[in-house]
Amino acid sequence: MTRRHFALFTLVLMTAALIAACGGAPATTAPTAAPASQPATTPAPEGKKFTIGISNPFISSEYRTQMIQSLIEINKEYMERGITNELVIESADTDVAGQILQLQNLINKGVDAILVNPSDVNGLNDTLQEAINKGIIVISVDQELNTPGVYNVGIDQKEWAKISARWLAEKLGGQGNIVLIEGFPGHPANIARMEGVEEVLKEYPNIKVLGRETGRWDQATGQQVMSNFLASFPNLDGYWTQDGMAIGAMQAVMAANPSKWPVLVGEGRCQFLQLWDQRLKEDPNFETIAVANPPGVSPTGLRIAVNMLLGKQVDKSKLGGANGLSFVIPIPVIVTKDNFQEVFTTVCKDKPATYLLDGIMTDEEVQQFFLK
């Protein structure tokens, strides 16, 4: 009796959980669902509305979350103007095969353009080619792909890394012992960034790299790795790290509180600026650099996709990259001691600590990439 009841109970519980989760769907997308009804009253001038699909294979990161949120927000703008339908978002933690499935589903749903944040350099090539053959506009955001026919929208990752690496090298006066904490080894963005760092360091032969370790773009891992470095190399003069790990690394330094702080680089995130502010109270001469890695490149990519769908011609002379198909987005904010107070007190004032310093191009700014 009890066993049977238990079994039924489990069944009911699970079904309820399922229904709850499905039912939760409209609730969380409510902000986008509401304006969706508006175009019905003000029909689009040219009839057909475009559908844009998003494929994102990794969700456990603030960057990706902010990216998806701002994509939904920017798309709302176009929905109100009657140009686009609601976004079709395929976003879950998945592998290459899973992302291929995501892309195939987007193709099958008949989207007009796909924004993809690729999980692999070559793994999606054939599938993206199929989409292009069907006349779908494919834009790779955030990471650069060398697939023919695929447009890229993103910052120049190599230059991005060089800015903070050069700052570090100059701050050290061209000599000293440093360590590097990198992101996922093998990830396209990480490869480009580390190339940039190596190029800069080549110019400063007196800077010695004692260790290089991955912090997996994860704050907690970055903190652990930095603690270990600090323990292993007490004579550390500085370190270079990037996104997502710089907060953890600096927290490790704060916890260890060595008599001589290593020169450190930061990241463009409000939480990091908080740490910066905190440190300034103890050491008014403290200096660091935070270069924004804007999730806003994706909504900028959305704007570019919409303009392309509207039939505007891309000005190829404005594009860069290996295939000449890359829209290179300028880095929106670089925080140094000169503008720290300004950014910290204005941008980060009413934002959560997890907010990444961002910049989304306006529709007008995007026009620079198109022929008049």
Added chain:
Amino acid sequence: MTNSRADSDMQRRGALNGVSTRMLNIFRRSDASVVLAVVILFALFSLSNPSFLTPFNLFNISRTAALFVFIALGQAIVIVAGGMNLSLGAIGGLTVVVAGWCMDTMGWSPWISVSLALLTGVLCGMFNGSIIVKSGLNSFVVTLASLFIFTGLIQGISQGFPYSNIPREFTVLGRGDFMGMPYLLLLALIVLAIMGYVFKFRVVGRCLLATGGNLEAARLSGIRTDHMIFLSHTLSGLFAATAGLLWVSRMGSAQPSTGSDWLIISFAVAIIGGTALNGGAFSATGILASALLLTLIRNGLIMLNVNVYFEQTFLGIIVLLAVSIESIRLALSNRALRPSPPAS
């Protein structure tokens, strides 16, 4: 006179014999070799790296080892009772997210948040335990399924965002110390002592061991094996939750990714620490020593500048070696004790 001399001679020989067998017995115990390995590694690192013996490094090592102890206890308590818990890391992650949500999003006091987070862990463990007991399914399948569920919950609740607004008073536990000894280590030692005591001298402990050693025999001798399995999973949830909270306290922020690498750590520390895989054996010293061992190895790999990804490969090799040695040791001692090996 002659007689008494012969007597004393005999006694001496007997005593010598006793000493040597006792020595042998010590080495036959699996935790002794781990302790030895820790001592050797410790000496090696101290001699080769001047910064190893700095207070900061020792502080750091002992804190990490203490966290490993809790993670390993979560796995060991289930292994001891004859099961395993694949969802251990996910329970830890869920606890972290719940704690972060309470403190950051809701702004509740650490006391309430910690209680709720611990409750979450315990409930997760009870969920595993009750399904295993009621359905009679293998703990592997059940915890595999709950691993999926808990991970889904973590992502659903946190949406990938870490909770960084953790009150300062909560981080004292993970960062502070008592006369140079980190609170974390102190806590780990106390809990280990309690567990060692329970398994050695309390009925509950013996019943847990008996359940894992031979389920049928334990049931026939009147032990409520169902209760024991349920208890072991509940405690596993509690330990996972504790580890998760201590992790938050140490990091000063609640990361949803916490726990994703706990599985190999939990198995490695528990098994190397002498928790017999087919259940029925537990060693508190062994777990402490193997937690230290793995921390030292990790520390050493970083000093040797080895890619972090290979660290897990090393763990894999060590675990494989440990179980191989254990298996050979078992075969040898079985041969020595009994003419025929028992059916496994």
Added chain:
Amino acid sequence: MKQSRWQQATYRHPYLFALLLLVAAFIANALLQPNLLEPTTLNRNMRVFLPLILVAVGQAIVMIGGGIDISVGSIVSVVNAILATQIGLSGDLSTAGVMMGVALLVGMGAGALNGLFIAYLRLQPIITTFATSFIYAGLALFILPNPGGGAPSRLTAFYRETIILWLPLAFYVIALILLIWAVVRRTRYGRYLYAVGGKADAAYETGVPVRAVQFSTYVISGLMAALGGIAMTLLTGSGNAQVGDPLTLSSITAAVIGGTPLSGGAGGVAGPIMGAIILGLIRNIISFANVATWWQTFVNAAIIVLALAMPGIINLVRRRTR
């Protein structure tokens, strides 16, 4: 006697439940995605499912023999790393053929190492393959530290686009597996396999070479994982040392959904194949049902858990009413 008929049916056809689930998932999918039955759409889906199908078959054979193989995902990664580095994007077909042969041998070798530890050193399967999974993962990373390399597009196109008589390539692969299994099952080896998984001690006493059979299951699983790795490489056309990671748990899930009990001695190959397809279809259904992003993982998990638990729940209810 109604209950016992169901019992007999599930005993004789362990995949019966999986079949029901497959039909349900298929109908749901076809409703949400009306062109599912078109050959190109079917092919697009099946080519993504095939790597998991192959790995799940190997996993099921180990499980029938009373073991479990947690290293399959890492073997897939090793094979992917070897193929991507040795063939390359512009490699010719003859090197590709040779390297695939090498890959199969590597897979079998990795399986043999597992088998050695488990069958002959008598180590616990879960821990052993868990440990070797990290060792093989390290090997894959050693061969291919950074994603890159790949397979020539002529080769990937064959895998991706072959449709014979309206049926995708994957169907012929599945048919071949089922055919081989039907033959093997009737041989002495097939009987030994079930005997070893069911009651190793009893099998030993009746003269079954228990250790050799256990050993062989891991070699087969390694071989199937290598085939899965080849399929994965041809699907993605690129190399990534972590590509196989998610396949381990999925293969076990597929095997269990397909009616293979962890206790061994029962189950088959048809069930796991269906299980693997079901897992893929579930992902599709979630995608087409527009579940909110953050809850996709959870909904996916809940459905899988339901599928995993269903046979147990049916058993429970049946046991009570008997």
